[in-house]
Amino acid sequence: MATCGSYCCDGDFNKDDVSTTRTIESCLPLPLPDEILEDIVPKAKDFAILHGAGMRYRSNYDPDSLQLAPFFLLPSAFPRREFDRVVKLQSIVNILMHRIAHDYQFLKDALEKTIKVDDFTRRLWDIYTTVREEGISQLISLGMFRCDYFYSVPSQIAQQVEINTIASSFGALAARISVMHRYVLGEMRKPELLGHLPENDALAGLCGGMIAAWDAYGCPKAVILFIVEDVTYNICDQRFHEYEIRRQRPDIHVIRRNLTQISQRGRLTSDKRLVIDGDEIAVVYFRAGYEPGQYHSEAEWEARLTVERSKAIKSPSIHYHLAGTKKVQQEIARPGVLNKFLSDSEAKLVSQLFTGLYTLDMSPEGDQAVQMAMDNPERFVLKPQREGGGNNVYGQEIRMVLEKIKDSQEREAYILMDRIRPPIQQNYLIRAHEPVKLVEVVSELGIFGTILGTAKDIQFSKFAGHMLRTKLSSVNEGGVAAGLGALDSVFLFD
Structure with a gap:
């Protein structure tokens, strides 16, 4: 076993053999002695739940209680060079997605075949063409993106899994798990390791984007609307966004409605202001609306169209939503396409993210x-x-x-x-009502970014924090809310 803080490659790696995956060491030698586990696990659980790392579980939903969100006991290793690289590129990726979203012809060419066979994407496209033909009421869009990456063993660089342009989640819980890992390493008397944990202000960064959009709307009495699911399981992550907005700006009010409620209680004024239950809406933040099951009938589709027709600043606007489709991402990776939207030097840097x-x-x-x-x-x-x-x-x-x-x-x-073949490492998986397990895992890094502007004028494009989502190396999907992965944070190594 390597000493604390060191990393190694187990055996030779053949780049042509996809079944071979490099392993890397944890931040501490594992397994931990039983007496240390018995001491630190209850402390970590208490810290996590008392600092808001909770969820409501689908299997035993109770609106009056929370359960511990699944997390890993120790931060997971990720190469510092690649972390720094994708952080620095995020503002350029924001601008790329912004320019793609505002290029009607590119979106049309990219999606024209997909919308013939995918009804959900077609419905989104129909909304886009409707508001475009009517005349877009709000030229400003707010992007709150999350770009997901695996560190690839064969290429030895971080490669992009996808770009999320709607409902990019876990900014709040990611920041809390990062703080929890600082506490755990401190309790284990390893303060020398704290410098390997990057600061994470994802919650403040994302909420700062919404506040900037609210200011740009220019109506002090208007509110921010969160469009949410009928039943919200990932409640802490959502609510902490509301609380952070209130902390930064006590004058801003947030309301939560689902698409059905908007269809029943929302309306447009003659000048296209969106009003719900008497409140004018300045900013709309979609935490739902990204999958077909959230549209139960035509009423929900009409609600989405009503929102899109309005003067409210949307995150995402319908063209941002379409820009985040997998088909568009595949088209972006074609040779020469990036050069339509970025300078040659920027295009070269971003192209290196693609698999x-x-x-x-x-x-x-x-x-x-x-x-x-x-x-x-x-x-x-x-x-x-x-x-x-x-x-x-x-x-x-x-x-x-x-x-x-x-x-x-x-x-x-x-x-x-x-x-993409990421390296395997070991960590302790902690779930509510389950024994702690030492398991083999792989980690997916999410980089948040915010951008605000019109087609012709970008007010800002920023890196806005990060998250790490880790899953068992034996499973394919890793969604935390779906019960397939767990929250984690980054331990940088050179």
Whole structure:
């Protein structure tokens, strides 16, 4: 076992062998002695829940109680060089997504085949074209993005998994878990390790974006609207955004409504101001609306259209939402496309974030990608145009899905991506009502960014914090709210 704070590669790594994955050491030698675990685990649990790291569980939902959000006892290792690189690039990625969102022709060309076979994306596109033909009432958009990365063993760089432009979550809980890990290392009498934990102001950064948008709207009596699910399980992460807005600006009020309530109680004035229960809405923050199940009927779709028609500043606006689709991300990775939106030097830097992304259009190029995936499905991930976790297809299931759709246009609802191979490390998984387990895990880094502006004028583009989501190395999906992963924080190593 390597000494505390050191990192090693177990065995030789063959870049052509996707089954081989490098392992890296934890920040402390593992396993920990039983007496240390018995002391530190209850302390970590208490610190986490008392500082708001809680959730409501789907399996035993109770609106009057919280359970501990799943987390890992120790911060997980991530290379400092790559962390710093993606942090520095986030403001450029923000601008890239902003410019793509404001390029109607690019979005149209990218999505024209997808909207023929994916009804949900088509409904979003219909809203976009409707408001565009009517004349967009609010030219300012607020982007609160999260770009997700795995550190890739073969390439030895951080590679982008996806860009989230709607409901980018866990800014609040990520900041709290980072503080909890500082406490844990302190209690374990390892203060020398604290310098490896980067500061994380994700909650303040994201809320700062909403406050700036509220100021830009220019109506002191107007409020911020959070569009939420019918039942909110990830309640702490959402509520802490409200509390942080109030902490920074006591004069700003936040209301929460779901799409059904907006359809019943929202209206537009003659000059396109959005009013709900008597409150004028300055900023709309979508924490729902990203998956079909949140639209129960035409009423919810009408509510989304009403919001989009309004003068309220949206995060995201409908064109930002469309810019975050998987198909658009695949098109961005085509050779030369980045140069349409960024300078040559910026395009070169951003292109290095991408792994292989392939179209499944009904074309020779798409046919080649289908065959490639069927020949070696373990190398790829099959992605539909969905957010929220649990939607991707992996391994042999890719072959099964493609066998059914390879000769139909239905395949154009998907893209194909190279599977990124992150290093494996060990950590202790802590879940409510379960024994603590030492498990093998992989970690996904999320980098938050905020941007505010119109097509012609960007007021700011900023890095806004980070999160780390860690999952068992044996599972494919890693959504915390979906019960597939757990909260974590970054331990940087050189």
